[in-house]
Amino acid sequence: MENDNLNKLWGIQANEISNFNPKDIIKKAKKQRNSQYISITVMSLTVIVLIIYAFYYAFNQLNTFNLGLILMISSLTLRIILEFYSLYRKEKQLISMAQKSYFAYLKKYYKARQMINFVITPVCIAVYIFGFYLLLPYFKDYFSKGFYTYILISGFLSLIFVIAIIIKSTIKEQSFLRQFHKS
Template sequence: MEFKDIQNTWQQQSGKTTIPDFTPAQQKLQKLRKEQRITQLILGVTGIILIVFFFYISAYKYSGTLLGMLLMISVVVIRVFIEIRSRQKLRKINVLLTLEDFKGQLIHYYQNRKILAFRTIPILLIVYNLGVGIMMYYFYLYLSRGFFYYVLISYLVSFVVLFYFIRKQVLNELSILKALQES
């Protein structure tokens, strides 16, 4: 075989070689990261509001309000920590791996999110609602009835809206996991 034959063979092979397009995978990961940043922002603002309210009402002076506020603040802080860890894990997913390895990393990521959605988050919601319940008792004692009912109804409406968005996010993540496992 002559050099020209080897060169022709190499050129034909190099012409057939294509680099896979990783743009869709990168775009999906960027979208997930953006959604997580929004979630972290909302949780962070909620945490700051709770901490400011904690000091505004001097909750540290009374054991009942201290317990209620600490439960609520602790849940938000734990949830922020969970989202930060989740974002770190998402950042470690390498889009330049083979399709199977990339898919395997995504499946593992979404399986961890599924565990969070069905085990950890419900427990956190229960603990948060216990804190709210404790605070509602004190609101009932020390606020006018009109303002108390305003706070109660506002909380119920915001909880329903929050629950709707959490449910929507979980269903979306479950559908992605199912699609990844079936493909």
């Protein structure tokens, strides 16, 4: 995506959108895209660690431990897929639309993101937490008390960190959506 191409495309249009110029929209889109990349990276690393652990240690038999791993991996994978889909769908639209059309598209895009942020993401987090909960009895039986405590603390801190990233990006998206409604 080239800023110059967008500036040329939007610059030739007669009517401008009052509060946004092409550079502002490009800057905000890049910032939001970068935060999506960070979220995708953190979730992808978590999935990779879980998959490596699952194939190395876990999948010899079917039990609640494996169910917990599958739930954790599935919920994060769904969230990663949704992030990639919305990210690349928006980029594709950005390149092919004129300024006014893209402005209207962004309003719809951020409203659709609300569904992801306020419905799908909490469900994914709940499924992930339930999956982690299913693992805890096995961790307690197979690991020392100190390592079990470490797993509990690091698991919850990691979850809080991921949730904080999601909340921060959701707040930014909501702020961006409010700015669109003002114009």
